[in-house]
Each structure stands twice: as structure tokens, then as C-alpha cells.
Amino acid sequence: MWMSEATVEPVEDPANGQSSAPATPQALPAPTPIGAAKLGQQSAREAVPIAQSLVIKGKVSGSQDMTVEGFVDGTLELGQNVLTIGPTGKIAAQVFAKAVIVLGTVAGNITASEMVEIREGGSVHGDVVSPRVAIADGADFCGSVDMQKEGVQSVSVRIQRAS
Numbered sequence: 001m002w003m004s005e006a007t008v009e010p011v012e013d014p015a016n017g018q019s020s021a022p023a024t025p026q027a028l029p030a031p032t033p034i035g036a037a038k039l040g041q042q043s044a045r046e047a048v049p050i051a052q053s054l055v056i057k058g059k060v061s062g063s064q065d066m067t068v069e070g071f072v073d074g075t076l077e078l079g080q081n082v083l084t085i086g087p088t089g090k091i092a093a094q095v096f097a098k099a100v101i102v103l104g105t106v107a108g109n110i111t112a113s114e115m116v117e118i119r120e121g122g123s124v125h126g127d128v129v130s131p132r133v134a135i136a137d138g139a140d141f142c143g144s145v146d147m148q149k150e151g152v153q154s155v156s157v158r159i160q161r162a163s
Contacts, residue, residue, distance in 0.1 A: 052088045060093075068104070080113070087121060100130075102139075109143075 047065040050056065054070035061077040068089040076083065078097040085091055089104035099115045102122035110116055112130040120138035129146045
């Protein structure tokens with residue numbers, strides 16, 4: 001969000017006749033992408049947002065962390081970056097990223113080189129391939145989990161939530 005700088009002029013207080021500067025809104029620090037602390041990333045880079053009102057169909061790729069609050073249909077490729085699906089985010093796509101944090105809805109397979117985290121209220125209907133997978137209480141998951149590690153035979157688990 002862009003904020004212009006305004007000139008602050010003193011305001012005279014009629015009760016005591018003294019002038020004082022009015023309270024000005026303080027800019028909030030840039031948010032750290034969800035999962036950044038776990039992945040040892042610096043907060044110097046801000047996640048690129050896909051706003052709630054946006055609908056994207058096709059292939060989305062990038063070389064920066066991304067937060068999706070809108071709708072993406074197709075393929076999402078972020079390589080060595082973090083993808084966060086916000087609470088209003090809806091994904092109907094194949095997802096490839098370093099880490100994926102789900103607070104919204106994903107209908108499609110997720111492949112992450114480091115971790116996948118499905119938080120409370122998040123929903124994934126598709127297969128997950130990642131060496132680390134966390135599914136919180138209150139999350140919805142239907143699919144299989146393949147926790148591959150280099151040089152080790154993979155472990156695959158099929159989980160389906162009873163309705």
C-alpha cells in the first residue's frame with residue numbers, strides 16, 4: 001500500500017493554549033512471509049500478493065515469494081520460493097515451490113522441495129510430495145503424501161478424511 005507523506009503542522013489546544021503536533025499514523029513494518037522463519041529466509045524480500053479480487057488462468061511462474069488471496073487456475077511454479085495460499089485464496093492448479101503454506105483451498109497436486117504446511121482452516125484435495133509435511137488440527141486433506149528424501153526409499157501414505 002502506498003502512503004504519501006503529509007506535512008505535519010502544529011495544532012493549538014484551546015484548553016491550555018499550547019500547540020502540539022497531531023498524532024500521525026505510523027507505517028507498519030513490512031510483513032514477513034509466512035514460513036520464512038522456519039526456512040531461515042531474510043525478511044528483506046516481501047511476498048508478491050495476488051489480491052482477493054484477481055482471477056488468473058494459465059501458468060504462473062516467478063522467482064519471488066508469493067501470497068495468493070485470489071483464484072489461480074492452471075499451474076503455479078515458484079522454484080526456490082515460498083507460496084502462501086491465504087484464507088481467501090483458491091487454487092485449482094498444480095503447484096511447484098520450495099515451501100507451500102495453505103490457509104485457503106487447493107484442488108491439485110503440490111510438490112515442494114522443502115515443506116508443505118496445511119494450517120487450521122486450510123484445505124488440500126490432491127497429492128503432496130515433499131520431505132516435510134505438517135497438517136494441523138482443523139485442516140482438511142484428501143490425497144496422498146509422499147515424503148521423499150534423497151538417497152532414502154520414499155514413504156507414501158494415503159489419507160482420506162471421512163465426511
